[in-house]
Amino acid sequence: MEYIKLIARMPADASPEQTEETARYFDNCGADELYYYDAQSFEEGKEEDIKIMQAICRSADIPLNVCAKVKRFEDVKKMIYAGAKRVFIKTESEDNLDAVKEASDRFGADRIYLYLEMGNSPDMESCLLRSRKAVEEEGFGGIVLAGDFMDSSYVQAADFLKVKLDVPVFIMAETVDAVVTADLLKMSMASGVVLGCPEKVSDFMEIKQYLKTQKLPVNTFETAIAFEDFKLNSDGMIPVITQDYKTGEVLMLAYMTKESFEKTIATGKMTYYSRSRQELWTKGDTSGHYQYVKSLTLDCDNDTILAKVAQIGAACHTGSRTCFFKELVRKEYDDRNPLAVFEDVFATILDRKEHPKEGSYTNYLFDKGIDKILKKVGEEATEIVIASKNPDAEELKYEICDFLYHMMVLMADRGVTWKDITDELAQRH
Structure with missing residues (x-):
């Protein structure tokens, strides 16, 4: 079954910490996807937006959609690599269409949507012409309509485009009210709706349960066994x-x-x-x-x-994370998780970056800067090659550890996490 996607709009003026918390909240409370757009930063080309996108993707398991005015293919690539599932692109002029086509060819048209702002009384014919050109010639794989969401002509335009072009059409709605959302979706054939969520006030599971009573196809939990x-x-x-x-x-x-x-x-x-x-x-x-x-x-x-x-927080009424903390008997064994070891070392490196410690080699590297860090990464990589020629693998083990440490310093300096790495490896796998 094709479900209507309920997409939660992320606040654009929050700190990275607030952004991560909000992304987790919307994920946990039942939103299908997330939407992020910060007009000012995108127009000015600030890198902070990429970092915020990465923070959102680290915090939530559900997909992220990003809206942007792009000028170059590199702009789209950065957003996709930051974790965006789709990029909604504004094309007020035609100077970015080459970038759109290249992005569509590289990542797939289903990840590149046209963001189309409509007036109060949209001209259906011109709307269709613009959208048809976008889909058939420019490489867009879907349409996002922004306008007066309760205007009947706006809703008709969404249906008109979906039928005529046979592509997903999302609509923007400045509401989180279940009844209003249901009325809008009953009038429309939209594949998804972006709901305005200025604060953490929206329980999407409650909205979905109401939409379900209105015979609207939404993604809720259904038990396979009674x-x-x-x-x-x-x-x-x-x-x-x-x-x-x-x-x-x-x-x-x-x-x-x-x-x-x-x-x-x-x-x-x-x-x-x-x-x-x-x-x-x-x-x-x-x-x-x-x-x-x-x-x-x-x-x-x-x-x-x-x-x-x-x-969220502690599972046990005592304040303990888990109820199972009273050890009865124990035999010594190695229960180290490899990824947990990496995360612990990486956490120490991040702590040194935030709270420098006198005499710390890690802080020495951060103080010397990226060129010194890269030089050490290169040197350690060469040491691995040399050690690999030795019949004894012990030396190789030590050199790999040295390389991994310096690589993690580089990751910390450039804002890359182990989750970013494992997510990318999982996607490739």
Whole structure:
């Protein structure tokens, strides 16, 4: 089924930290995608926007759309490499059409959309001509319409273009109201709608549940196995093991009834049944430490659920990250995660950058600047080549570690993270 995408508009004047927090919030509360546009910075060509895009993509698992006035292919490439799924391009003149065509050929037309601003009474014929030329000749793979979203001619234009051109058409809407959004989408055949979200006030799962009652195709959680097919305990409940969706850390064990399971599916927030209080409880309603559902999996016997969640704050009522912290017995073993080791070393390098320490070799490199860092990376790469000719691999191990350390200093200096690297490798794989 083709779902209507609900796209949350990111604030353009927030700090990088606020931007990351907002991106995580919209991801957790059910938005399908994100939208970012900072007109002033794009027009001035500031690099800060690229850093903000990277921060958004680091913080959220859902796709990012970026709106921009581009002049060169390099502008589009930077946004795609920063993590943007699509670039919405304004073409007020034709001086950037070569860049558009090159970007379309390089990355695919489905990632390059025409951003078309419409007046209060759009001329349907001229709108069609401009859009048809964009799709058939200039390399655009979709259309984004901006205008008076409740004007019937604006909605008709969206339908007209989607039917005539057979490409996705997104519309801009200055609202987060579920009823208004439903009215707009019932009038339209839009593939997606960008909802204005100036503050963190929008629970997209609530909006989707209302749109679902209006027979609109939206992407919500749907269980593949009915609760009636679960094997319940003697109290009519099923145990749920909850773990962090990224680290795999086991956070807690609780129980669900049919009602709490259905509320979890509807809201996207973990809701359990308290056996001591004899009532439903949504984790986080009191503490703010919500658990946002990433996946629910039933075991082979249908009698236990494994929930993978994005945990906000602490899972345990004691304030501990996990409820499982009372060690009973332990045998020494190596449980080091390779990526965790990289992240720990990288975190130390970043800390040295932010809080210089006298006598630190890392700070010496940062103080000397990029040329010194690059020189050391080159030298260590050469040392790897030389060590590789030695039959004994021990020396090679040491040289690789030296190279990786200096490479991480370079990453920290240039603002590249391990997540950026692993995401790129995963995409290539």
